[in-house]
Amino acid sequence: MDTQQNTALTRALAEVPGPLPTYGVIHISLPHTDRFTVVGNHLAQHPDLSCTAVGIAVRIQSLPQGAKVGIKALAARCKEGEKRIAAALRELEAHGYLRRVRDRLPSGRIITRTVFCNRPAALQHPRRPAEAPPQPAKPEQTLAPAPVPAPMQELAPLPASASVPVPVPMQEPAPAPAPAPMQEPAPAPVCLPMAAPPAPEAPVAPPTPSAPLFVPRVPPPTAPKAPRRPLPQPSELTPELDRAATTFLSDLHRHAPQFTLSEDDVRRLVPGVAAWLERAVRPDSIRRTLTDDPPQPLKHPAKLLAHRLTELLPPAPPGVDDLAALDRPRPRFTVTPFQTCEDCDRAFRSPTPGHCRDCRETRAAYAQAAA
Known part of the structure; x- marks a missing residue:
């Protein structure tokens, strides 16, 4: 008797x-009549978005047009801090749900508009305009022709060579034509004015597809990937280089146990290591570069080694001529030394000691006055 039962929940x-x-x-779905927002499962069950990003997206989608959705405005309404809200907005922008577009007003002021799209996948394909419903036929085309005298009804069936069809009255059955008139061609000038076809409509140009609002920066998963760069090759794979590279790869697991390679992997990576050895790189430097800070857990060590051998390949050592160019004497520039004025002890540049410019001018003025 002390356990409280919820009869409304039991009935539901x-x-x-x-x-x-x-x-x-267990879902208890009650229909909404007001204050609700439609959210697609592509957002609610997005595999790459965090729950914070999904919640922020639903909050933005439920706000009215023109509401502020900045970091500080959302932080004032939500319990999450500004850093989590900023990270969630970056996730939504990376997956195409949120865009920030710079626009220029007629007054010349530049503003930033925040655009939220509830279905970003639909913007990747140009949208086709809705087709107009079929128009009903005109009344004059659907009504049966007025009854005509008997001679004109006999002239209704035209020969097969006639290019313009003649509608037959559907309200009253026409009398059976005689065999003789069926064999003779009917006079066309009498019936052509009544059976004139409607003027052909001008062909309508296909509507141009409207351009998407924005193009997502993140390529879709089905986009073609750039081909991988080939493994570096030495200029000549000598037996010494082959033996040194094979020994280096076979002994790599002693220094880094997670880089245990198979025999096929060793044979495939030998040219890349030989290219490094050919460029006068020491084996300990190669080992440190290839095995430094690997991902955890390391699933494919051979693929990681192939990637680092290709992307981190050092440049070829300089030749004798290049080193000789570095040893050439550089041109020397003559620098005017500093001198100390004999009268005012001011420093000035001059190849010979003496007086500064002010003292020389003062001496010249005194000499003119004495003269």
Whole structure:
């Protein structure tokens, strides 16, 4: 008697169609009549978005047009901090749900508009305009022709060579034509004015597809990937280089146990290591470069070694002529030394000691006055 029962919940569970599952969630779906937002499963069940990003997206989608959705505005409404909200907005922008577009107003002021799209996948394909519903036929085309005298009804069936069809009245059955008039061609000038076809409509140009609002920066998963660069090759794979590279790869697991290679992997990576050895790189430097900070867990060590051998290949050592160019004497520039003025002890540049410019001018003025 001390356990409180929720009769409303029990009644709602009884109205759920089908047998109730023994585990997992049970949905009680009640229709909304006001204050609701439609959210697609592509957003609610997005495999690459965090729950914070999904919640922020639903919050933005439920706000009215023109509402502020900046980091500080969302932080004032949500319990998450500004850093988590900023990270969630970056996730939404990376997956195409959110865009920030710079626009220029007629007054010349540049503003930033925040655009939220509830279905970014639909913007990747040009949208076709909705087709117009079929127009009903005109009344004058659907009504049966007025009854005509008997001679004109006999002239209704035209020969097969006539290019313009003549409609036959559907309200009253026409009398059977005689065999003789069927064999003779009917005079066309009498019936052509009544059976004139409607003027052909001008061909309508196909509507140009509207350009998408924006192009997502993140390529779709089905986009073609750039081909991988080939493994570096030495200029000549000598027996000494082959033996040294094979020994280096076979002994790599003693220094880094996670880089245990098979025999096929060793044979495939030998040319890349030989290219490094040919460029006068020491084996300990190669080992440190290839095995430094590997990902955890390391699933494919051979692929990681092939990638680093290709992308981190050092340049070829300089030749004798290049080193000789470095040893050439550089041109020397003559620098005017500093001198100390004999009168005012001011420093000035001059090849010979003496007086500065001010003292020389003062002496010249005194000499003119004395003269």
